[in-house]
Amino acid sequence: MRHPAAAPLGLLTAGAAGAGYLYVTDPHESGHLLPRCPFRLVTGLLCPACGGTRMTYDLLHGDLHAAWLDNRLLLLASPFALALLARWTYEGLRGRRWRPALSRRAQAAILLTALAWTVARNVL
Numbered sequence: 792m793r794h795p796a797a798a799p800l801g802l803l804t805a806g807a808a809g810a811g812y813l814y815v816t817d818p819h820e821s822g823h824l825l826p827r828c829p830f831r832l833v834t835g836l837l838c839p840a841c842g843g844t845r846m847t848y849d850l851l852h853g854d855l856h857a858a859w860l861d862n863r864l865l866l867l868a869s870p871f872a873l874a875l876l877a878r879w880t881y882e883g884l885r886g887r888r889w890r891p892a893l894s895r896r897a898q899a900a901i902l903l904t905a906l907a908w909t910v911a912r913n914v915l
Contacts (some may be wrong), residue, residue, distance in 0.1 A: 796883030799876065814851050818844045836913045839905040840865060864908045 816823045830838035840864035848868075849858040858866050875891055882889035893901075 794883070795886055795888045796880065799880040799883045802876070803880065810847070813844065813848050816848075818848050836911065839908050841912075857880060864904070 813825075814826065818825055825844055828838055828841050830836065831841055840862070843865050846858045846861035846866055849855075849861060878891075879889055
């Protein structure tokens with residue numbers, strides 16, 4: 792059986808490697824080796840996470856204003872996601888399995904917010 796900390800530590804390791812690569816690869820310029828958004832590729836529309844790579848690059852370089860312009864909702868949600876990752880890692884290191892307990896209302900709120908953000912950024 793896998794240790795409870797294996798998954799969050801693996802995710803942190805992969806995230807650190809990705810951040811290292813992204814730090815030296817400017818997604819604002821063409822010619823880089825970064826994945827394209829499949830939703831945008833198929834529909835031509837922005838998904839709720841479009842701009843997330845550019846936002847992360849800008850954050851890594853300390854440019855909060857540019858990160859805000861890349862994807863406002865994702866930037867606002869990032870501290871919550873990082874807090875969940877920190878809790879998952881902490882519990883895993885203590886030998887406990889942990890999953891956030893999100894009510895159906897919370898899940899629906901997240902989904903509706905993402906949907907509203909998708910509509911807003913493609914219409915406005």
